Amino acid sequence: MRTSDFVVREAILPALISTNKTEVIREMVGSLRAAGHIKANAEENIIRAILKREELGSTGIGRGVAIPHTKHDSVERPIGTVAVSKNGVDFNSLDNEPVYIFIMLISPQDRPSEHLRALENVSRSLRDDTFCRFLRQSNTREEIWELLTENEAPR
Amino acid sequence: MASSKKRDSQRMARVEPPPPPVERAPSLLGSFPAHAQPLASGGVLQQPVIVPYAEGLHMRPATLLSELAKQFDAQATLIRGDVRADLTSVLDLFMLCAEKGTELILEVKGPEAEKALQALTQLLAQDLASDRPPPKG
Secondary structure (H helix, E strand, O other), X not given: OOHHHOEOHHHOEOOOOOOEHXXXXXXXXXXXXXXXXXXXXXXXXXXXXXXXXXXXXXXXXXXXXXXXEEEOOOXXXXXXXXXXXXXXXXXXXXXXXXXXXXXXEEEOOOOHHHHHHHHHHXXXXXXXXXXXXXXXXXXXXXXXXXXXXXXXXXX | OHHHHHHHHXXXXXXXXXXXXXXXXXXXXXXXXXXXXXXXXOOEEEEEEEOOOOOOOOHHHHHHHHHHHOOOOOEEXXXXXXXXXXXXOHHHHHOOOOOOOOEEXXXXXXXXXXXXXXXHHHHOOOOOOOOOOOOOO
């Protein structure tokens, strides 16, 4: 699975306004809804599900990265978005450091292998310090999209 | 004299112990059941494991394994074919893309290798880590 198979280009947020965990999740889900990839009547439910998942343990995995996610009946395939916070957000991360890069992933309930492949895909990029630095320095949706897709194999 | 020294050094080289068997891991896949005894060689412990989590090695179990691995003075690695994941790195663990039933090799070395292997194997034997909150009541 390629990044462009699940990241919604129009929902990418190069400069988050939000400054706390709940707001970040609301802003990102709202962006997916505004881009037409989440039904308006599912938005609140998805936000609650992602926040509930955060209660089990933060998805802030360190290195300034968080991957808030949930599985939800309202999507038919994995969808996601990417957001960058210029100032960092306290996300109760494993390393107690602020989070600057957020990858949100919403997957169907019954397709765990696609969920794993999406995680594998984003991890390949996020393990690269240069990629993370460029991502944080990006100022536009297009710059982020280019970074996310520049090493993808052609279809 | 010089050639005698050279021969000696060649002889020495031949009797040196082989390096830890990190490259042997792929050939071990499927060779041992999950309950097999750990293999010890060159200070490296290896244990075949099978991913028990219904939803695969996703974020919740990856985080728990990573947090557990950090508690020991040992270096723990999960191996799938030629992919090696440092157990303290959640991103590394995602690179395994390991669904339920996937066979992996757990490799541990360091002063607390045995303790770490025992604890990690125990966690890798339980399907306790769904991303879904437990049912109420």
